[in-house]
Amino acid sequence: MPIKWLNRISAIVLSAGLLSIAARAEVTLLNVSYDPTRELYQDINAAFAKRWEASAKEKVVIKQSHGGAAKQARAVIDGLEADVVTLALAYDIDEIAARGKLLPKEWQKRLPHNSSPYTSTIVFLVRKGNPRAIKDWPDLVKPGLSVITPNPKTSGGARWNYLAAWGYALKANGNDEGKAREFVTKLYKNVPILDSGARGSTTTFVERGIGDVLLAWENEALLAIKELGPEKVEIVVPSVSILAEPPVTVVDKVVDKRKTRKVAEAYLEFLYSPEGQDLIGKNFYRPTLAEVAARYEKQFPKVALFNIEDVFGGWQKAQKTHFADGGLFDQIYQKQ
Amino acid sequence: MSRTARVLPGFGLSLGYTLAYLSLIVLVPITAVFSKAASLSWPEFWSVVTAPRVLASYRLSFGASLLAAGINTVFGLLLAWALVRYRFPGKKLVDALVDLPFALPTAVAGIALTALYAKNGWLGQYLEPLGIKVAFGPLGVLVALIFIGLPFVVRTVQPILEDLDTEIEEAAATLGARRWQTFHRVVLPILLPALMTGFALAFARAVGEYGSVIFIAGNIPMVSEITPLMIVTKLEQYEYASATAVAVVMLVFSFLLLLAINALQTWTAKRTGRQV
Numbered sequence: 001m002p003i004k005w006l007n008r009i010s011a012i013v014l015s016a017g018l019l020s021i022a023a024r025a026e027v028t029l030l031n032v033s034y035d036p037t038r039e040l041y042q043d044i045n046a047a048f049a050k051r052w053e054a055s056a057k058e059k060v061v062i063k064q065s066h067g068g069a070a071k072q073a074r075a076v077i078d079g080l081e082a083d084v085v086t087l088a089l090a091y092d093i094d095e096i097a098a099r100g101k102l103l104p105k106e107w108q109k110r111l112p113h114n115s116s117p118y119t120s121t122i123v124f125l126v127r128k129g130n131p132r133a134i135k136d137w138p139d140l141v142k143p144g145l146s147v148i149t150p151n152p153k154t155s156g157g158a159r160w161n162y163l164a165a166w167g168y169a170l171k172a173n174g175n176d177e178g179k180a181r182e183f184v185t186k187l188y189k190n191v192p193i194l195d196s197g198a199r200g201s202t203t204t205f206v207e208r209g210i211g212d213v214l215l216a217w218e219n220e221a222l223l224a225i226k227e228l229g230p231e232k233v234e235i236v237v238p239s240v241s242i243l244a245e246p247p248v249t250v251v252d253k254v255v256d257k258r259k260t261r262k263v264a265e266a267y268l269e270f271l272y273s274p275e276g277q278d279l280i281g282k283n284f285y286r287p288t289l290a291e292v293a294a295r296y297e298k299q300f301p302k303v304a305l306f307n308i309e310d311v312f313g314g315w316q317k318a319q320k321t322h323f324a325d326g327g328l329f330d331q332i333y334q335k336q
Numbered sequence: 337m338s339r340t341a342r343v344l345p346g347f348g349l350s351l352g353y354t355l356a357y358l359s360l361i362v363l364v365p366i367t368a369v370f371s372k373a374a375s376l377s378w379p380e381f382w383s384v385v386t387a388p389r390v391l392a393s394y395r396l397s398f399g400a401s402l403l404a405a406g407i408n409t410v411f412g413l414l415l416a417w418a419l420v421r422y423r424f425p426g427k428k429l430v431d432a433l434v435d436l437p438f439a440l441p442t443a444v445a446g447i448a449l450t451a452l453y454a455k456n457g458w459l460g461q462y463l464e465p466l467g468i469k470v471a472f473g474p475l476g477v478l479v480a481l482i483f484i485g486l487p488f489v490v491r492t493v494q495p496i497l498e499d500l501d502t503e504i505e506e507a508a509a510t511l512g513a514r515r516w517q518t519f520h521r522v523v524l525p526i527l528l529p530a531l532m533t534g535f536a537l538a539f540a541r542a543v544g545e546y547g548s549v550i551f552i553a554g555n556i557p558m559v560s561e562i563t564p565l566m567i568v569t570k571l572e573q574y575e576y577a578s579a580t581a582v583a584v585v586m587l588v589f590s591f592l593l594l595l596a597i598n599a600l601q602t603w604t605a606k607r608t609g610r611q612v
Binding site: 068070071074077095099151153154191192193194195196200207208209210323324325326330333334 | 573
């Protein structure tokens with residue numbers, strides 16, 4: 001008797017499940033992204049879904065996945081069906097192209113601005129009133145100062161931090177590689193903790209009260225001030241920093257298989273539209289569209305930006321020289 | 337070879353099942369690890385697994401794990417003793433608390449311990465002025481490993497202690513043994529195999545632990561990086577083969593250590609005249 005009942009119940013549950021699948025005949029997209037874009041894509045997804053339903057008469061549900069950029073890229077290589085990827089740096093998408101063969105090698109040329117609808121940079125977050133009087137990069141290597149930044153081996157944001165420091169040192173010393181290395185070595189001597197991701201470092205700095213200065217994404221820093229209030233931390237903008245270009249792309253193999261290319265491409269184009277750009281500015285990323293950027297001008301401090309192409313010859317090269325095993329970052333710690 | 341007659345049949349079936357099950361659950365994944373690592377040439381393999389950062393991580397991982405398991409053995413025995421031999425209010429509660437490190441997600445444990453021992457935490461604010469830096473250093477790793485390894489010794493020793501009649505101790509006393517002699521000549525030899533099992537389990541768990549340690553270690557190269565972190569780091573750099581190379585070294589190390597502990601256990605059991 002109980003088994004009969006069990007059968008009946010499971011039959012009901014099963015058919016209910018099938019029905020609900022049938023009722024939800026709509027297109028879904030999976031956007032695999034990096035850590036700090038959570039809030040941005042929540043806004044973008046809601047706005048795009050409304051747009052798409054009005055123009056294409058089709059319901060679209062966008063699922064988001066967030067995590068460290070390299071981990072996310074690995075998941076896609078290993079078979080996570082991402083229609084679009086929006087990651088922290090081009091190198092991770094290059095790896096999806098090279099190892100997973102899921103999209104063409106020249107993916108970054110397909111959309112404007114190196115496929116980066118928004119940019120950001122690296123700034124300093126210090127404690128209220130700036131008690132250690134930190135103004136620019138040279139202040140970070142003063143003895144006794146404590147600097148918080150994540151591990152460049154595991155965090156995309158940390159790689160931008162490292163390259164920003166290296167780029168500054170090159171510029172300040174007339175492109176002397178040796179001097180740059182000395183500067184960055186001294187800087188990392190002042191780092192007591194290397195968290196595995198950018199959010200982890202923010203927690204260490206803000207919640208645990210460790211460190212005098214946090215190297216952070218500009219958008220993370222602005223978000224931290226919004227969440228914590230300006231009475232706890234403030235931003236210091238260095239004289240020069242790096243132009244961080246987090247790129248986006250459609251994953252060709254996946255959208256062709258799932259027949260979602262049209263909506264996926266529209267989704268990325270929406271990021272470049274005035275409406276998308278406005279949401280980008282609202283979420284503290286720098287818009288690339290001039291008219292929208294002008295509107296958010298006050299939010300972003302003026303800072304001289306250099307890009308990775310000019311100073312480091314692109315991500316592939318930077319990764320190999322600096323972050324690969326035995327690279328310059330390893331040498332900083334091994335030559336003691 | 338004489339075969340002892342058994343009441344319940346099924347030796348062939350159960351052995352076959354055991355082997356098939358072990359292969360499926362344990363051997364196949366391990367073979368995958370070894371075959372991936374084999375894609376490296378021998379000099380490549382060697383340079384990956386003997387890089388200075390990796391060597392430093394073995395020292396920390398295996399050193400802290402052995403130490404943590406040792407500490408847990410001493411205090412686990414004490415805890416088990418108190419739980420079995422004495423009655424006190426709240427005993428059931430304490431008994432349940434022992435299992436908490438099993439149930440708690442390791443990341444939660446790591447975050448809680450970090451919050452506790454950071455310089456603005458409940459304990460950290462008193463320890464740091466004394467010059468004791470727990471969070472974000474090797475000591476923090478030890479604390480996390482002690483935390484997650486606690487239940488193993490308690491739970492392996494407890495049933496043996498429950499079976500151990502106090503009459504044996506009384507007999508020893510009537511025969512003129514002093515208290516210390518009773519403990520270390522009579523009680524300890526009986527408990528020793530269980531203690532070793534507990535030690536081995538706590539050690540094995542500690543070596544592989546990632547979630548809780550990562551938050552409290554500080555992860556500074558050459559100082560406070562654990563071996564599992566080195567593996568994850570290599571994966572994040574898409575170096576699958578070198579990641580598995582380090583994993584293989586860890587596996588072999590752990591296996592040898594566990595084998596040694598098992599051998600020691602058999603030896604002590606024989607010495608005390610018990611069947612294993």
